[in-house]
Amino acid sequence: MKCPFCASTDTQVVDSRGNEEGDTIRRRRRCADCDKRFTTYERAELQLPQIVKKNGSRVAYDRAKLQGSMALALRKRPVSTESIDGALDRIEEKLVSLGEREIPSGRIGELVMRELKKLDKVAYIRFASVYRNFEDVDEFSEAIREVQAPPRPNGV
Template sequence: MRCIYCGHSESKVLETRSLEEGRVIRRRRECMDCSRRFTTLERVEETPLVVRKKDGSLETFDRNKLLSGLLRACEKRSIPLHTLEELVSVIERDLRSQSEREVPSQQIGELVMQRLRSIDEVAYVRFASVYRQFTDVGRFLEELETLLHQKR
């Protein structure tokens, strides 16, 4: 593994941890040349998961893009980052467990909203407002009423 700071090809592993139920290995390393420390993540290389967007185009599934959307929805909410990372992992695992390698973006959005609702209702409404592209206040109120009705 090359050092991200100096490019030297030798490093020693200081610490190893298993993440995401053993699907990821996190290694803390120290460069043998410059002595700076960096972290690497090791994942099993999986068959690419392809997302079919609303306009019909295809895009490779990007967990970072999903996490970024969740972070925007959860801005200024007291939701730990590890909770959102776990949510992304669960959604990715659900998608990969299906036999299809092409997934409609709508399916991903519905999975996110389904799980986000139980984590934080405000973040859910924020995510839903972008995902469902509310065009007016009436549609927004309908979603809030549905949420309140399900809560009762």
């Protein structure tokens, strides 16, 4: 593993820990040349489907792009990086379990919206407003009603 600070290939693993689900290993490393420490993550490489965009073009699945979209919706919201990573992991697990070689981009958008709805209602509305391309205030209001908790009876 190359050091991100000095590009030396002489690095050593100082500590390794698996996550609770057991699907990722976090490794703390130390560079022998510059003595700086950094973290790497190891996970199984999965065969994810190609994404079919609305214009018919096909692109490879890109976790970083999906993470960026979610991060934009979650900007300035109280959601941890670990929660976002967990949501991305669940989306990828779903994509793999479908067993499809290609999947429409709209399907991924729906998976993202489902995860954002669980993580943060405001982020869900932000993402939905762009993804669903709301045409008027009524569509926006409907999305807000969709995430609002049902009214509680008095005293409960």
